[in-house]
Amino acid sequence: MNLQTRIFWCVIASAQPCITQSMYNAILDRRYDEVTFACAHNAQSYKESEFKDVSTLSTSLAQTLISVRNQSEDISKQLEGGIRACKVPVFLQDGKLVACHGINKYVIRDVKNAVDSWIETAKKDIKKTLHIALPAIVEKAAKAAIKKLLPEKIANIYFNPDKVKAGDLDPSTIELSRFLAKIHTFIENNPHEIVTIFLEVWHKDPAMIKNTFTASGLTPYLYVQPIDTPWPTLHTMISQNKRVVVFIDITVDTNSYPFNTYSQFAWSSPYNFSSVEKLNQDATTNTKCPTPQWKNIKNGIWILQHFVTMGTGGNREQAEHANKKETILNRVNRYKQACDLKNPQFIWVDFYNTPKNNGVIDAIKALNGI
Template sequence: MKAFRLTTFATAVPLLAALSVLPPAQALPFPGWFSSLLQPRATVCNGFAELCSRSFANFTVIGTHDSYAISPTNLAANQDVSVTAQLDAGIRMLQVQAHKSDNRTVRGAGIDLCHTSCSLFQGGSLEYYLSQVKSWMDKNPTEVLSLLIVNSDSLPASQFAQAFESTGLAPKSYRPPAGIAGTAKTEWPTLGALIDAGTPLVSFLASYADSSVPYLLDEFSSIWEPRYNQLTTPFNCSVDRIVQGYDPSNLMYLANFFKDQSVFGSTTLVIPDKKAMSTTNSMASILSNANNCASQHNSYPTFILTDFFNTPHQNGPLSAAAVMNGMPWTSNSTGVPFGSITYSGYSASQYGSGSSSGNSSSSGNGAGAGTGNSGGGGGSSAAAPSLHALSRLASILAASTLLAVALLS
């Protein structure tokens, strides 16, 4: 009997080793704890190893309001660098405003990204936008990213799903066990778990979410927001938009830290107050407003939306988020925390060693979700394959040992 067990073990070890070459996304034929031993584990998440154990809801990210609205001349523009450049710099939430396409010959989902109306600012098709996001995510597999879609024309979720499917983003999208109708702040997975599952994209639909599309989550069931289009600072951080009957203390929240100005005295037609951007987006202003929100709600915002996020060029929103997350930060031109990356011609050595300040993740207000990434994850994705391989090998050896003990006992 003992010889039989040794023979069985000798056969099992090569089988376990063979499993180590399977693609990470491929399901392994072992249930429960044994399967988990064989699965690869993220060793770097959004640029830092310590963020892998951080809850998605307890991590502050900077987002770009109307991230597609890029123009040097159009007054309705909200950003001045491409979506790819935004992500490279450390932006980890992208917000878009979706409208029914007015192009009668359009193919695909028939959704365009426009600002208020497509006659005011036409930002192109949703498919084109998502294809850029998909390309960036493929190159940065250890980065968790959020997408917020404002459904301006009340389009069905299935129409958005068509664009997600055709661009290949649907398989990368997180599907919460609780469904689209809301996940409590304490129930969100860690960044590492999202990456390990191959679903690092978390997408929210502001209205008309449908359970038939389980990866487009109803925004206001999981997130509440204060007012938007605010014309004065400091920003009001009172609860304004939430599903009726939901307790805001159980949800994440998104802070709209972008200042607008009225056009011709209108209360509905507003454009970004670009002249005030250096002040509005300063590290001091972002932290002051975030601390005001935290004093009211006992946590930092999970998401902070900004216009022209890269103004000012030093000590801006990204550096502020790093402080909120208790992560290293520097005051370089992009606001990206230091890391082993190169961005826009700047080497990691020029970023300096950084300094750790702000609230840690264990503090009541250390909600943060964000910029603690090495410039869009370029460095982390480069190192990830070898680290994953070592981690996987260690898991195989551990599983082999456990199997040997079981067979020989």
């Protein structure tokens, strides 16, 4: 096979191969679940927020809204850079499925809490300045003032939720069919590559999702794994041209839908860490290990969720440290020891190309023994 074909973990500036033919062949002979892949967490969201001005109005609201991206490049560049899996939230907007950091019940909750706190502060200021004692008047004045200050899309989340669109906070919002079409282009142009997609669906309509995959051109490449059957080798998947694996977080009938039900295969580590320090404490204190039921699955996969959260999105500054090779490998090893696990099949990361020395890809290469 042509080693000039870019491989899952091989990121190089030149056209020279970075592994030997024997290494490449050994990797191809491994089963899908015997390989570790780099996964872009919330791969669709790569543009900066358009609402930076709210930072001058409310610190708590800014923390909720300003960080909406988890990557710095679109999915095409991510795939070129060595990413071989992506986690994507899916919402319904204007009758179409979109990939975005959508406005869900958690975002609405956080915005409500932030605005309520801001309103309380404004009420105190109004009472102090105008010496108004009537609560109803103060409340109305505070809300009117804040509504005028907020950008319309944000104000609607609090004051007019029926006018909110799923992707109002995320400038990277893209129709799911277009997002998948970019993966299709990569798969077509790279016949020895395998890509995995994790769908977090907020509009639970498998038929609509299936139709979207068909429109993108990916359906012929989809691989569905039988439960309790060993995964095929990478070589088998490539030779059969079944090179796209989709895990979806709803239960589907594989006879009707070419997707793998996430809960039947996957276990993932905890997430939602606010700093690298807390991320590093994971798997050393109050370790959450897989259930015995998951360990009894013959072809289970486990996911290391390895990122630091800030507001709705990721924290690029913290990614400089979280994505270092040694940070990733140390956390993997702690989980392996604490939970009696083998290497994870997927490592979900934010800002995969931060730091610039390719720490994420270097960690993936080390875990795969190359």
